[in-house]
Amino acid sequence: MFVDHTLESAPAASRRSLEAVTRSMGHLPSAAARLATSPHLLDGFLKLSAMFEQTTLDPIAREVVVMTVAARNECHVCVAIHTTKLTGLGAGGDIVSALREQRPLDDERLEAVRQFTLEVLRTAGGVGDEELRAFLSHGYTEQNALEVVMGIGTYTMSTLANRLTRAPLDADLSRMINAEAS
Template identity: 70%
Template sequence: MFTAHTLETAPSASRAAMERTAAAFGQVPDAVARLAESPELLNGFLEMTAAFDRTTLDPIAREVVIMTVATRNDCHVCVALHAGKLRKLGASTELVAALREERALSDERLEAVRRFTLTVLATAGGVDDAALKEFFAHGYTERNALEVVMGIGTYTMSTLANRLTRAV
């Protein structure tokens, strides 16, 4: 139903983002090709992703947020892509498997990020003081809590769009 655009068929406002993505991945991923139908969504998602990558959360903690959103929203393409990214970051196969299976993580600090992400989602941001204190007890800050919200927003947009467009 949704077009998987090429550089030639994509709206002109999506082409630069597609070219940058192709340079980074060696090709235009199907998800990007389909999201290209909306230059605003594609460019907005890529800008938000870059901003999330600049947060003070460490790279593996950011991937825990992403994988938690992706598994919760049943976005198979996101799970596969970010499982690969976790492996490139040196994450253990056990960590990747636990995230894929929505199980508790053996690393307490990363598990705190996973639980906090789920709590933010379940409460639509209405996180109670006990959950905040638990997150902070693992060395996270108010800034980190807001960065988790940013990751949730960024990757909720991506997972919903990928599912809507049937990206593979």
């Protein structure tokens, strides 16, 4: 149903974003090509994800948020992309496997991020004082708590859109992931 747009076939308002994705990844992934059907969604996701990358959460904690959302929402494309990203950041295979399988993390500080992310999702943001204190007790701040919400929003949009468009794990992305895994 959803078209894998090319730079030529995409709506004009999506072309600049698709060009940026192509430069960044070295190819145009099907997920982005399909999201191009909505220039606003594609551009919004790219801007929000870039902003999330600038938050005060450390890179691996950000990826814990993303992978928690991606695994929970069963977005195989997001799980694959962020598995590669975690690996590139030096996260151990135990962390990656646990996140992919939705299991607790051995690292208490990262597990606090995972648990807080799940609690924000479970309560639609109505996190109790005890759960918030538990998150903060691991050295996180109220700003970090709001940044987790930002990550959840950004990657909920992405995971739901990728599932709706039935974005495949295309050959170029599979090769990239396999090359980084070896």
